[in-house]
Each structure stands twice: as C-alpha cells, then as structure tokens.
Amino acid sequence: MGASILIAAISAGFGVLLVAVTGLLGAWLTADPYIGSGDTVAIVVAILSVLLVGVAVYVAAIVTANTFATIVAGRTRQIALLRLIGASARAQRAEIARQGLVVGAIGAVIGLVGGIAVAAGLRFAAELAWGIEVEHDLLQPVLLAPAVVVALTTWVAAWAGSRRVLDVTPLAALGGSAPRTADETAGRRSRRIASILLFAIGAVFLGLGIVAGFVTPAGVIVAFVGGIFSFTGLSLGAGLVMPPLLRATGRLFGRSAPARLASENALRYPERSSRMAIGVVMGVTLVTMFAVASESVKGVVAASAGGELPPELGQLLDTFAAVMMALVGISAVIAAVGLVNLLTIGIVQRTRELGLLRALGLTAAQIRRMVVLEAAHITVTAVTFGLLLGVAYGWAAAQSLLGSVPMPPLWLSPTFVLPGIPWLTVAGVVVATAALTLVAAVVPTRLATRVTPVQALAE
Template sequence: MGASILVSAISTAFGVVLISATGYIGALLKADPYVGESATLAFVLGFITFVLVGLAVYVAAIVTANTFSTVVAGRTRQIALLRLIGASARSQRAQVARQGLVVGSIGALVGLIVGVAGSFAGIALAARLLGIGDVSYDVARPALLVPALIVALTTWAAAWVGSRRVLTVTPLQALGSSTEASREQVVRRTARNATAIVLVGVGALLLAGGIVLGLVSPLGVVVAFAGGVLSFTGIALGAALFMPPLLRLTGRLFGRSAVARLASENALRYPERSSRMAIGVVIGVTLVTMFAVALESAKRAMTAAAGGTLPPELSAPLDAFAGVMMALVGVSAVIAAVGLVNLLTLGVVQRQRELGLLRALGLSTGQVRRVVLLEAAHVTITAVVTGVVLGIAYGWAGAQSLLGAVAANPNQEKAGLVWPAIPVPVVVLIVVATAVLTLVAAVVPTRLATRVSPIEALAAA
C-alpha cells in the first residue's frame, strides 16, 4: 500500500500548496489599489485552483482504484478461502474499503504536514525575493483541511470501487490460482461496457456542443469541460474494452519471435491488468499534452484575432502562464507515474508462478526479462500514442470553446474557428520522458521476475 499512501500524500500536499499559493496571490492583489477589488481576478484564481486540485484528485482516484483492483485480483484465492469457511463477500469488500480509508487518511495526514510546511517556506521565500513585507497572510487556516478530507474520502471510495470484484469471488476459486478476468469475461460485462460507451458518446456530443457554443460565447468552455470529463471517464471505465485492440496493433511492431509473441499475448490475455497499467500513462500524457495544446492553440487564436501579430505585452505573460500551468499539471502526471511503477511491480509479484513456469520450460533469465520489458513497452507505446491523440483533441476543444468568440481588442474580429496548434518540442519531450519512465519503472519488476528460482515460483500460490 506504499504507493497508494504516496499518491494520497502527493494529492493532499498539492492541494494545500495550491490553496495557499492562490490565497497569497489574492492577498497581494487585494493590497494593490488598482486591481484589489476585481471580482474577475478572484473568480479566475478560484476556478484555476478548483480545476487543478480536482484534476489531481481525479487522477489519484483512478490510480488508487486500479491499485486496489490489482491487489484484490492477487488475493482471489485468499478471499475464496475465507468465503469457504463462512465469510461473506460484503464483509470482505468492507475490509478492503476500510483498508483504503486507513491508507487515504495516513497519506492525507502526511501530505497535509508536508504541504503546510512547504507553504510556509514558499511564502517566506517569495516575500523575501519580491521584497514584499506589508502583506500579511495566515497560512494555517481551516480551509487547508478540505483537500486532506477530500483525498481521504476519495481513497476510501476508490478502494470500494476497486474491490468490486470481491463480490464475484466464489469459494470454488480457493482450489485454483489468482487470475485476472479473461477477454471473454470482460466482453460479457455488458452493463459496464454499455455505460462506458454511453459516457464516451455523450461526452463527445458535449465537446462538439461546447466548440459550437464557443463561437458565440466563452461559456462554451463550461460545456466542453463537462464533455471532456464525461468522455474521459468513459474511456477510463471501458479501458479493458478499448485498449486490447490498440495493444494488438502495437504487438505487431515487435516481430514474431517467441519472446515478442509471449509479451504480446500476455498483454492481451488479461486485458484488465494491461489496461489498468495503460490508463495511468494515458492520463498523465493526456493532461500534459492537453494543457500544452490548449495554451498554444489559445495563443494562435488570439494571434488570429489580433490580425496575425500578438502584441509583446500579451505574448510574454501568456508564455509565463503556460510555464506555470505545465509545472502544476506535471503533478498529476507524477501521480500517474507512481501508479504505473506500482502496477508493474504488483503484476510481476502476482505472476511469479507463471514466470517460473516459463523458466522451467526453457526460457533463459534474459528472455524472461525481455518478456516483462516488452510487455511494458507494448503498454507504454499504446498509452503514449492514445494520450497524445486525446490530449490534442481535448486541448484544442478547450481553447476553441473558450476563445472562439473572443477578440484581442474591441477593434478586432473574433478569433472564430482555429486549427489546433501542436507544440512539437513539448510532445517530443513527453514521449521521451515516458519512455525513460517505463525503462526505470521496469527495472524492479524485471529483477523480481528472475530473482525466484523456477521451483520456488512453481510452488507459490
């Protein structure tokens, strides 16, 4: 549960620091005689804080739910044994949920302490560097408890959602091994798959509606935001349905050798396991790409509205704001990265018997390592491509729905329909960083995959 505690701590600390930072900026603005009474600035700061904290909690909830789903899958035999001696499925699920509440509470407490300490240090440093001494701001305030409480409750809820498989475990499974749901079982989940498809469809319609409304009013971004949340939730919910066909295409890129075919089939045989790993990477890549494309597209839209040249006094603040936003969104990407490392490690630990069988059948230590690395490569390549495509679509939709009806000044025309602007250096950086992350994340699992002898692995449950 260490990774889940870390995810909860990062989310809480991020929320605390962000609330403190925006509160301090608000105090600075109130001290300014010209903009101190601006209700618009106060709304913008509050909205940005809400969106960024909401994104971090959203990502943390998906990562935590995936972690608990993987843990429960590995405990299938243990849960079945408890069912065999009289324990009910609901009591077992409640136990997992209580574990999630404990994990979330510990992480939230650690994050709260780290966030408050970081806020004190950051505000003191900012006051010294900027030479601000007449602005008083009390960091320790009750509002900082809000992100800690939200994260703890969200982790509990994510554990409850992730443990839903407990309800399907039968006592007879105590005689077998712990396995994930097969492709046939995933396809037969008609209610969940139908819900995912409906969410994606409704979200896509709202995105399109937000873009059209954005040509008339900036309020189109509200509709587009709702559409983005719904559609991406549908993608996350139906990942086991959507990702396997993409993984199959990626598997063809690695040839037809025995190791490559094993890696490809392992990624497809249990789609839930590979999809849980992939969706974490998809989230991180989508968020970073989305904000990069949104900011670049916004700059292009404002340039088009200004007649082809954006004034320097407007361009410089936009670039600075883009840098700050990318750094803040990077926190959500870090949370997704922690989830990837954790799921890779859990997956190998739970598959020691399978990997031991491969070694007993004649695969060398190096070949087993390559199987694990290639599985991680399949997931990462598929997730990165999917995340970049989704990020470009969401980023352009957000910028277009917000700025399509905005003019750079009263004498200029509205921006209208603007093609998405793709910041190539940022996209390349995302791809390279994700590839490096995967290699680093796969080091521990590959060592675990070959540390146990074939006899010990075959004897493991």
C-alpha cells in the first residue's frame, strides 16, 4: 500500500498547493494596474482554482481505482480461500474499502502539511526573486477541502476497484490469480455502452462550452464537464480503445521473441495494460492540455487586441503559465507513480509465468528486455494518444474561457483561433516519458530476473 499512500499524499498536496497558489496569483493579478481592474480576473482565477482541484482529485481517483483493481485481481485465490471458510464477498470488499480509507487518510494528512509548506516556500521565493508582495492570508480553512476530498475519494476508489471481489467464487481457490482475458473483457457489454454514452455526452458538452465561451467565461465550466465526461468514458472503455492502439504500436518493436512476448502480454490481458496506459494518457493529456491552453490563450488575446499581444500582458501570461505547468506536472507524477506501481504488481502476479519462460530457455537478459519493451509499448501508445487529447482539450479550454473577453486596444469580441501548439513542450513531454519508461521498468525487471525458474514454478 506504500505507493497508494504516496499517490494520496501527492494528490492532497497538489490540491492544497493549487488552492493556496491560485489564491496568491489571484491577489497578485488583481493588484496589477494593467489587468487588475474589474471582476473578470477574479472570476477567471476562481474558476481555474476550482477546476484544477477537481483535476487533481479526478487523477487520484482513477489511478487509485486502477491500483486497487489490479491488487484485487492478484488476490483472487486468497479471497476465494476466505470464501471457502465462510467469509462473504461483501465482507471482503468492505475490508478493501477500509484499507482505502486508511490509505487516503494517511496520505491526505501528509499532503496537507506538505502542500502548505511548499506554498509558503513559493511565496517567500516570489518575494525574494520578483519583489511580489500582496496582502493574502495563506492559512485558510478552505485548504482542508482538498485533503478531505482526497481521503474520501481514495475510499470510494478502493470500493470501486474492489468490485471484482463480487465475482470471485470459492472454486477460484483451486486456480491461480490472473486478470481478465481479452474474451472476458469483451463480454462486458454494459461497460462498453456506458463508456460510449459518457464519451458522446462529453463531446456534446465540450462543443457547447466552446459556443458558450463566445458569450461568457463561464463557458469553460461547461467545457470542463464535457472533458470530465469524455475522459471518464475513455477510461471506462480503455479495454475497448487501447488494444487496437497497442496492437499498432507493437509492430514498431520488431519480431524478436522478447518483442513479440511484450506485445502479446499487452493484448492478452487488456484490462491490466489498459490500466497502465490510461494513467500515462491522463498525465500526458494534462501537461499537453495546459501547454496548448496557454499558447492558445495568447492567440485569443492577440486576436482580440488586434493582432499583437501587449508585452506586459504577455509576460504575465508566461509567468502564470509557468506556475500552472509546474503545478499540473504534479498530476503527471501521480500518473507516473501509478504506472510504476501497476507494472510492479503485474510482474509480482506473473512470477510463475516468468519462471516458465525461463524454463523454456529465455535468458535473464531476454526477460529483462521483454519487461522494458512492455513498458515502452504501453508508454509510446499512451503518449501519442495523450498528445492528441491534450491538444483538443487545451484548445477547448482556452476558447471557452476567453473567447468572449475583449482586450485592448481594439477590444474585439468574440474571437476564434486555431489551437496553438508549443512544440518545445511537446518534445519535452516525449523525452520525459521516455525517461519514465526506463525508470518504471527498473524495479519490475529486477523482480522478474531475481527468482529462479524452479522457485517460480513451485508457487
């Protein structure tokens, strides 16, 4: 549970930091004589603060639910044995949910303290570096809200991730622990229908948010709801969406035995690989979304101002974007921790399978290469998909937020621009994800090659 506590702590700290920093930024922007007049800046910052906290909680919920679902898949035999001696499925599920509540509470307390400490440090650094001094009380009761929400969300996510407990029968004690196969996953028709409906509803809300953005900045709230619905649909339907993408990516790694095994492992148990991939998709989407949103905001403001971005406003937007990108990067860290955790759990659950491969003649180096290629297979697919989603969501956010806000000197409104893509940031995301693949594979590869074939087959 250590990684789950870490995820909860990062999520709570992320939420607390967002609330504190956006409050400081709002006070700073409001005090600026160039754009501080009027209520528009305060409204925009307040909206961003609420939405970003929602993003933090959402990321933590999906990663935590996927982690607990994978843990339950690996406990199938243990749960079935307990069922044999009289334990009920609901009692087992309640026990896992209690574990989620404890994990969430511990992580939330750590995150609350850490988030406040980092926010205080950032305020002190800003005063030293830029001479920014504003009247704003850092310690406010509202900072408790993200921590409480993360604790409760972890509890609910553990309950949702433990749903498979209800399907475990006492007869499963005679078999092994394994995720659902492709055929079993494909048979879950209700989940596929729900995912398609959620994605369709989300797409409609995104379109409505963009249209509403031509009238009011509150259009971003409608677009945000659309983004949540559509990405939730993608998450629920990950077992339907990711396998075809993974199959296409698998052809890039050649036809060697480790490469083919890595590709087949991702397709044989699509639930497991989809859980790993969707966390990376989420992290890449968030970082790309804010980078594209920042670049698109410049385009919208320049179009409203008559073709040129005022230098003072450009500097403010760049600083604001840098702070937001640093904060959103924490969401990518949450997703990265989830990837490492799920990949490690997957290797632990496949000890017998890896021992069989060793017994059939694969060397330790080939097993190590297979695990690295499996991680690369998933991350390459997730990065490509996440970049596309990030561009779409980022542009929709910028257009729905500022499409109706006039800017001097021409005060043109409404305005419409095409997505602005910061290629340097995109390149950075690709490089960072490549590094993540290597880091994520370190512990699993050690675990995969540590056990001898005889020990593995004996389990």
